[in-house]
Amino acid sequence: SQTIHQWPATLVQPVGSPLSLECTVEGTSNPNLYWYRQAAGRGLQLLFYSVGIGQISSEVPQNLSASRPQDRQFILSSKKLLLSDSGFYLCAWSKGQGNYGYTFGSGTRLTVV
């Protein structure tokens, strides 16, 4: 069966520090991968998605970047964190057009102080 792993679960980082969140999927190949952010009172916002290795689409210009170095690995990064980067980050995967649904990881709670 397919599983999705996200880590770390929680992270407290000072303003100006770098960020790296990792997401991996097991049990499938060539998944579509997604990063979402959930800020307080603002719902879920799609940040990036990827349909293949090295292919990244950005939905919202911001202080973050994403990379997909391997088929089932998706990384969210920042060179210098801002206070406004605080939130709950969720990774998700889908197969093909998404008609089998999207499966989400358990999320990373990021607090920038």
Place this chain on the structure above:
Amino acid sequence: AQSVTQPDIHITVSEGASLELRCNYSYGATPYLFWYVQSPGQGLQLLLKYFSGDTLVQGIKGFEAEFKRSQSSFNLRKPSVHWSDAAEYFCAVGGADGLTFGKGTHLIIQP
């Protein structure tokens, strides 16, 4: 651009009572529609999804949803809620380039 509206930010229901959570969407083609549930501090769990076919969709935990194209709606229902149903519920629409979520409805269960 696609969008999802969940008009109710909070809903309070007595345990054992019926529930309906509203969802309206805007999408240029036949939509893929989803309902997810999120418990505090947790990820999202898929309750049910609609792609085509029967407009009444059955999901997990006794939930169902009905797709009404004429009303651009995909409302979530449950005949009798349990205290464990208290959570945040998200309606979403989308395809291969990702999901667009509503802002969520916070469900409170009264004893």
